[in-house]
Amino acid sequence: MRIIQVIRSLTFGGAENHVLSLSLGLREMGHDVLVVGPKNSWISDQCTIHQLPMELAPMRGIADVTSYWKLHRLIKFWKADIAHAHQVRPSQYVGIATMGTKAVPVSTVHSTSSSKHMRRCRHLIAVADAVEANLVRHHYPKEIITRIYNGVPDMIRGERDLLRQELAIPDEQFAVVLAGRFHRDKGQDLLVEIARLSPENVHIYFLGDTETGFGHQVIAMAEGHPRIHFLGYRNDVQRILPAFDVYAAPSRREAFSLSLVEAGAASLPVVGMQVGGIPEGVLNGETGILVPPGDISAFADAIQRLAFDKALSAKLGTQARQRYKKEFTVEHMLEQTERVYKKLLGKV
Numbered sequence: 001m002r003i004i005q006v007i008r009s010l011t012f013g014g015a016e017n018h019v020l021s022l023s024l025g026l027r028e029m030g031h032d033v034l035v036v037g038p039k040n041s042w043i044s045d046q047c048t049i050h051q052l053p054m055e056l057a058p059m060r061g062i063a064d065v066t067s068y069w070k071l072h073r074l075i076k077f078w079k080a081d082i083a084h085a086h087q088v089r090p091s092q093y094v095g096i097a098t099m100g101t102k103a104v105p106v107s108t109v110h111s112t113s114s115s116k117h118m119r120r121c122r123h124l125i126a127v128a129d130a131v132e133a134n135l136v137r138h139h140y141p142k143e144i145i146t147r148i149y150n151g152v153p154d155m156i157r158g159e160r161d162l163l164r165q166e167l168a169i170p171d172e173q174f175a176v177v178l179a180g181r182f183h184r185d186k187g188q189d190l191l192v193e194i195a196r197l198s199p200e201n202v203h204i205y206f207l208g209d210t211e212t213g214f215g216h217q218v219i220a221m222a223e224g225h226p227r228i229h230f231l232g233y234r235n236d237v238q239r240i241l242p243a244f245d246v247y248a249a250p251s252r253r254e255a256f257s258l259s260l261v262e263a264g265a266a267s268l269p270v271v272g273m274q275v276g277g278i279p280e281g282v283l284n285g286e287t288g289i290l291v292p293p294g295d296i297s298a299f300a301d302a303i304q305r306l307a308f309d310k311a312l313s314a315k316l317g318t319q320a321r322q323r324y325k326k327e328f329t330v331e332h333m334l335e336q337t338e339r340v341y342k343k344l345l346g347k348v
Contacts, residue, residue, distance in 0.1 A: 001031045001032070001081045001082060001341055001342075001345070002031070002032045002034075002078065002079055002080050002081050002082075003026055003031055003032065003033050003034070003080065003081065003082045003084060003341070004033075004034045004035075004036055004074065004075060004078070004080045004082070004083045004084065004103070005019050005022065005023050005033065005034070005035050005036070005084050005086070006035075006036045006037065006057075006071070006083065006084065006085045006086065006090040006093065006094050007019050007035070007036075007037045007043055007085075007086045007087060007090055008037055008038055008057075008058070008059040008087065008089055008090050009037075009038075009041065009042075009043075009087065010038055010040065010041040010042065011041070011042055011181065012042040012181070013180075013181055014110065014150065014180075014256075014257060014258040014259070015086050015087055015108075015110045016042055016043050017152075017258055018086070018108070018110070018127075018150050018258065019035070019043060019086055020043065020046050020050070021150075021151065021152065021153065021330050021333075022333070022334070022337065023035055023052055024050060024052070025330055025331075025333075025334040026334065026337075026338070027052070029334060029338065031338075033052065033053070034053045034054070034055065034074070034078060034080070035047050035052055035053065035054040035055075036054070036055050036056075036057050036071060036074065037054065037056070037057065038056065038057070038058045038059070039056045039058075044056070055070070055074055057070050057071055057093075059089055059090060059093055061089075062089060062092050062117065064093075067093060068093060068096055068097055071083075071093055071094070071097040072096075072097040072098075072099075072100070072101070075097055075098055075101045075103045076100070076101045079102075080101070080102075080103040081102070081103060081104065081341070081345055082103060082104050082106055082341050082344070082345070083097065083098050083103045083104070083105050083106070084106045084107070084108065085105070085106065085107040085108070085121065086107070086108050086110065087110060087111075087114070088111075088114050088116055088117050088118070089117065090107075091105075091107040091117050091118040091120075091121055092117035092118075092120075094106075094107065094120075094121065095107075095117070095118070095119070095120025095121050096120060098120075099120075104122050104123070104341075104344045104345065105120060105121045105122055106121060106122065106123050106124075106125065106340070106341075106344070107121040107123075107124050107125070108124075108125040108126075108127065108148075109124055109125065109126050109127065109131050109135060109255075110127055110131070110255055110256075111131065111255045112128075112130050112131050112134050112253065112254070112255045112276045112277065113134070113253070114131075114134070115134065115135065115138035115140075118140070122144065122344060123144050123145075123146065123340060123344055124140060124144055124145045124146075125145075125146050125147075125148050125337070125340065126145055126146070126147045126148075127147075127148070127149065127150050127255055127256040127277070128147065128149070128255050128256035128276070128277030128280050128281075129147055129277070129280055130255065130256075130276045130277040130280065131147075131255050131256070131277065132145050132147050146336070146340050148333060148336045148337060148340070149256060149261075149280075149281075149327060149328055149332075149333065150256060150258050150261065150328075150333060151261065151328050151329050151330040151331070151332055151333035151334075152238070152258055152261045152262050152265060152328065152329075152330060153329075153330050154265055154324075154325075154329065154330075155238045155239065155265075156239070157238060157239050157240075157241065157242050157266055158239050158240060158242060158243070159242070160242045160243060163239075163240050163242055163243035164243045166240075166243075167205075167231070167240065167243050169203075169205075169243055169244075172201060173201060173202075173203050174199075174201050174202045174203070174245050174246075174303075174306075174307040175203055175205060175243065175244040175245050175246075176191075176198075176202060176203065176204050176205065176244065176245065176246045176247075176248050176271075176303060177204075177205045177206075177207060177241070177244040177246070177247055177248065177268075178191055178204070178205070178206055178207070178208075178247070178248045178249070178250070178259075179206075179207035179208060179234075179237050179259050179262075180207070180208050180257070180259055181208055181209070181212070182206075182208055182209065182210055182212050182214045182215035182218060183212075183214055184214055184252065185251060185252050185253040185254070186250075186251055186252075186254075187249075187250035187251045187252050187273070188206060188208075188214070188215075188218045188250075189214075189217065189218050189221055190250040190252075190294070190296055190299075191204055191206075191248055191250045192204070192218060192221045192222050192225070192228060193221075193296050194248075194250065194296050194299050194300045194303070195222075195225060195227055195228050196225070197296065197297060197300035198227075198300050198303055198304060198307075199304055199307060200227070201307065202227065202303055202304070202307055203227045203228070203229060204227060204228045204229065204248070205229045205231055205244065206218070206228075206229065206230050206231065207231050207232075207233070207234050207237055208232075208233060209232065209233040210230055210232065237259075237262065238262050238265070238266065241262060241263065241266035241268060242266050242267070242268075244268060245268070245306070245307070245313065246268060246269055246270070246271055246303060246306055246307075246313070247259065247260070247263035247268045247269070247270045247271075247288075248270075248271055248272070248299075248303075249270055249271070249272030249273065249278055249282070250272070250273055250296075250299060251272070251273055251275055251276070251278060252273070252275065252293070252294070253275060253276055254273075254275055254276040254277055254278050255276055255277050256276075256277035256280060256281055257277075257278070257281060260272070260278065260281035260282055261281065261324060261328040263320065264281075264287060264320035264321060264323060264324040264328065265321065265324045265328070266321075267317040267318060267320060267321040268317055268320065269287065269288045269289070269306060269313055269316035269317045269320060270282045270287065270288035270289075270320070271288060271289050271290075271291070271299060271302045271303055271306070272288060272289075272290055272291075273290070273291060273292070273293050273294070273295075273299070274290045274291065274292055274293060275293045278290065282320075283319075283323070286316070286319050286323075287316055287319050287320035287323055288316055288320065289302040289305070289306070289316075
């Protein structure tokens with residue numbers, strides 16, 4: 001099959017990481033893949049590194065005629081079978097640009113709040129049951145929606161003791177980590193408050209670029225707290241995850257976080273809020289502990305419980321790893337996505 005993946009964001013996040021994994025995996029399966037997106041973006045850099053063909057289209061607003069025309073010509077003359085959009089705005093572009101071509105427009109919906117501009121897509125892929133439920137509430141037919149969890153590769157990870165030396169994490173410290181972009185939805189500010197309620201041996205580590213308005217707010221909230229650490233952006237998050245003891249997911253809103261999958265792959269238990277797709281990524285009492293939305297006291301108590309019950313922490317981490325291998329591998333995601341493509345093209 002000839003497949004175009006379309007995304008418009010400039011920065012790094014779960015959707016962008018998903019597009020890269022999907023594109024590389026489909027190429028390995030023997031499909032022709034072309035990525036379309038903006039220049040000077042994280043995805044354009046990755047396409048260069050991995051020698052993935054890419055065409056540039058900024059998709060400024062929802063009425064960028066030049067981008068519509070370029071995408072239409074690419075779909076038509078590249079003879080695409082599938083045009084696969086990611087996020088809301090590219091869904092609008094793909095839905096219109098495929099008109100008058102043989103390509104089937106598909107969109108992956110990455111957010112529990114997304115519902116606009118996808119009516120022209122023939123099929124929607126929801127990254128979580130919570131995302132699918134939101135689409136159905138907005139009157140998208142259930143029969144055009146397939147839930148496919150995002151997968152992450154099972155990468156080689158560092159050895160725990162060596163990683164803790166590298167990151168200057170003492171043996172006696174119980175290290176809690178949260179990785180990702182600094183945004184209010186992700187709840188980094190809540191984790192600062194949780195740190196103040198946690199025992200003295202519990203330290204909080206943030207992985208992510210703090211050079212955002214919200215990032216500056218979180219740093220100001222931390223006020224040089226000795227048990228809160230900002231490690232900045234890392235391109236090796238999966239490698240260093242085994243250095244930590246627990247992954248934190250204090251999100252206010254979440255569809256399905258790839259970070260939860262990465263934590264499970266690294267055998268880390270998760271403490272998270274019961275919002276959006278988090279209960280799908282984390283099974284309460286089996287692969288982590290979930291608490292009511294916004295309840296920072298319960299969140300701190302859950303961290304303390306794992307800090308003082310190493311057997312429980314290890315058990316949850318082992319079960320998280322087992323669940324990752326069963327449900328959240330890249331191979332599983334690729335097989336399901338390819339099946340959707342083939343069904344739409346009448347090849348199954």
